[in-house]
Amino acid sequence: MTVRRWLLPCLVFAIAWACAARTARADDTPPDEDDAAASEEAGPTSPEVEHEFDSAFQGVSHDVSEDSAAPAITAEQLRTAIRAAKAKVLPKLEAKIEIKSARRMATISKLIFGFSLAGVLLLGMPLFLRRRYPGQGAKLFKYSALAAVTFVVTVNLFGVIALGFRSAQAALARQTNPQLKIAEGFFDGLDDNADEMASMGGQLIGPTLYQLQASDEQPTVLLLENGQKLIGDARVFVSIAHLFKKLDFIFALLPIVLLLLTLALFVRSIWPTLLEIIRLPAAAASGSASGRDVIRRAMRRVLAEVLVTLCTVGVLFAITILASAILGYVVKPALYSILEFFGTAIVYLQVVPDASSGLIFDSLFGVILFLGLNLVAIIVAMSMYLGKAQRVFQRRFHDHQPLRAHARFWKWGTISVLVAQLVPLVYMVFAAWALDKIENHLIGGADDPTKIPWAAVMLVGPLFLVVGFALVMWASRALRAIRFLATYKVPPVPAPARIEPPPSL
Numbered sequence: 001m002t003v004r005r006w007l008l009p010c011l012v013f014a015i016a017w018a019c020a021a022r023t024a025r026a027d028d029t030p031p032d033e034d035d036a037a038a039s040e041e042a043g044p045t046s047p048e049v050e051h052e053f054d055s056a057f058q059g060v061s062h063d064v065s066e067d068s069a070a071p072a073i074t075a076e077q078l079r080t081a082i083r084a085a086k087a088k089v090l091p092k093l094e095a096k097i098e099i100k101s102a103r104r105m106a107t108i109s110k111l112i113f114g115f116s117l118a119g120v121l122l123l124g125m126p127l128f129l130r131r132r133y134p135g136q137g138a139k140l141f142k143y144s145a146l147a148a149v150t151f152v153v154t155v156n157l158f159g160v161i162a163l164g165f166r167s168a169q170a171a172l173a174r175q176t177n178p179q180l181k182i183a184e185g186f187f188d189g190l191d192d193n194a195d196e197m198a199s200m201g202g203q204l205i206g207p208t209l210y211q212l213q214a215s216d217e218q219p220t221v222l223l224l225e226n227g228q229k230l231i232g233d234a235r236v237f238v239s240i241a242h243l244f245k246k247l248d249f250i251f252a253l254l255p256i257v258l259l260l261l262t263l264a265l266f267v268r269s270i271w272p273t274l275l276e277i278i279r280l281p282a283a284a285a286s287g288s289a290s291g292r293d294v295i296r297r298a299m300r301r302v303l304a305e306v307l308v309t310l311c312t313v314g315v316l317f318a319i320t321i322l323a324s325a326i327l328g329y330v331v332k333p334a335l336y337s338i339l340e341f342f343g344t345a346i347v348y349l350q351v352v353p354d355a356s357s358g359l360i361f362d363s364l365f366g367v368i369l370f371l372g373l374n375l376v377a378i379i380v381a382m383s384m385y386l387g388k389a390q391r392v393f394q395r396r397f398h399d400h401q402p403l404r405a406h407a408r409f410w411k412w413g414t415i416s417v418l419v420a421q422l423v424p425l426v427y428m429v430f431a432a433w434a435l436d437k438i439e440n441h442l443i444g445g446a447d448d449p450t451k452i453p454w455a456a457v458m459l460v461g462p463l464f465l466v467v468g469f470a471l472v473m474w475a476s477r478a479l480r481a482i483r484f485l486a487t488y489k490v491p492p493v494p495a496p497a498r499i500e501p502p503p504s505l
Contacts, residue, residue: 049087053213056084060206064229075194078201082194085209086187089219093183096216104256105163108263112159119151125281133285143284146291150298151277157302158270162263165309168316175324176382178251178375179218181331186219189336200343204230218248220338224364227342231349236357237342240364247372254379261387269308269394273301304397311397312390319417323382326421330378333432334371341367341461348454359458366462373469374424377482381420384485385413391490409488416481423478427469434468435461 060073060081073081125147126140133140190197190205197205208223215222221244227237280294345360392409395401403410442457473479 049084053084053088056080057206057210060210061202062207062210064204064207064226073198073201073206075198075201078198078205079191079194081201081206081209082187082191085212085219086184086191089212090180090183090187094180097177097179105167109159109163112155112163116152116155116159119148119155119277122148122151122278122281129282129285133282136285139285140281143281143291146295147277147280150280150295151274154273154277154298154302155270158305161302161305161309165313168313175320176327176379178254178327178379179248181327181375182248182251182335182371183219184328185331185335186223186339188332189339192332193336193340197339197343200346204346218244220335221245221248223339224342227346231346234346234349234357234360236360237345239361240368243365244368247368250372251375261383269301269305269398273298301398305394307397308390308393311393312386315389316386319382319386322418323378323421326378326425327375330374330424330428331371333428334367334374337432337435337461337465338364338367338371341458344457348458352454355454359455363458363462366459366466370462370465370469373466374428377424377473377478378421381417381482381485384482385417388413388485388488388490395490406490409490412484413488416484419476419478419481420485423473423476424469427472431465431468434464438464 060077122144125144126137129140130137194201204226205223208219208226211222211226212219217225221241224237224241224244228234231237276294277298280291283294284291341363345363348360349355388409392403392406395406396403438461439457442460443452
């Protein structure tokens with residue numbers, strides 16, 4: 001009996017997802033074509049920005065070459081070129097990300113609409129139920145039609161709410177998007193340290209900034225790849241560029257992961273309502289439920305989800321402001337550390353005849369790993385806190401569970417997300433100061449570059465960053481804070497205990 005009870009709802013949901021997936025696949029675009037189209041739709045930059053860009057790069061070499069005699073540029077010229085490139089590249093990158101996000105939203109809208117059309121299948125329920133409820137064909141057809149309309153309307157209303165929440169999430173996420181923050185950190189790190197970077201400006205950095213106008217790559221990736229053009233046999237820079245590109249790809253998946261989590265919570269929230277709608281014809285025929293009550297409960301659940309979304313967006317707004325500020329302070333010095341060790345690697349290759357590619361790879365890999373760990377700690381903590389808060393609000397507005405029932409989450413969860421974001425910031429400030437001390441101690445006033453302990457220079461800094469970060473996260477209990485956010489349970493509200501009638505005497 002239990003199997004038969006669940007067979008029809010499961011069949012409806014299976015067919016619904018199949019229809020929705022087919023609807024979405026009809027408009028799928030191959031990834032390469034999608035990237036190219038997004039770049040085209042991003043559109044050209046304004047004439048003022050184009051003019052400033054062209055003016056900034058007058059007298060700056062446009063090509064990186066091992067044998068080129070590129071004219072030297074001053075720190076002020078380099079800053080002008082950096083700011084011109086930033087003004088042109090960042091808006092284009094942001095527009096490209098927004099276009100991809102809009103396309104994902106359109107695909108999900110089609111999935112939800114296709115899923116809602118499966119409600120039409122409920123019109124066939126009298127064929128399955130006529131033997132179980134003989135003589136009630138008219139009532140079965142009436143309530144099957146009512147269930148079909150209610151199913152379609154309810155799914156689309158829930159879909160509008162889910163997509164509205166995700167749209168607000170995407171709009172606020174511009175402030176915390178890792179890809180944008182990494183690109184912005186590249187330009188800001190160069191700008192703040194243009195005096196130190198000017199020695200590489202004419203031959204490497206200037207040409208890279210110029211090439212960015214026609215490239216969709218992360219600026220750091222293009223700079224690393226150009227390192228191989230500057231030093232012909234330095235294939236290690238290409239390997240590091242591919243590694244950095246993989247890190248960027250992982251962060252590009254973050255909006256997709258958040259979207260899937262939103263849809264999972266959407267399905268989990270809507271599941272009891274849809275089951276009740278699917279069972280409406282049988283319940284009406286047996287006299288255990290009325291269509292008016294089922295519709296009222298469905299609309300009440302939709303209204304409750306609206307309140308959940310509004311409260312969650314409020315939490316999202318507050319936590320985004322904090323995370324945006326912290327990411328800006330963390331990413332800029334971390335990106336500059338990558339650029340600094342990249343410059344050290346170039347000098348190492350130029351002055352040491354038997355320079356080790358493995359040493360360079362380990363050095364740059366360590367700094368990139370440090371950047372990735374910082375971003376993961378901040379973004380994962382923020383995402384988990386937001387997901388748990390949404391579940392708590394669902395318990396409040398769907399099941400009338402008071403928010404104080406989760407006082408432990410509001411207290412320790414809030415502390416946990418603050419700790420998980422502030423510890424990387426504090427360590428980054430300390431690490432920037434410590435790296436400067438380490439470099440000065442190892443290099444000092446060495447007149448002969450061949451006598452510099454290059455192995456120590458290349459490895460001590462990255463090891464200090466990665467190992468020190470792990471130790472600080474453990475000692476400060478930031479890892480325990482992230483674990484709390486990951487493991488905190490928001491259990492369902494228990495059903496009221498059934499009171500058995502007293503035995504008859």
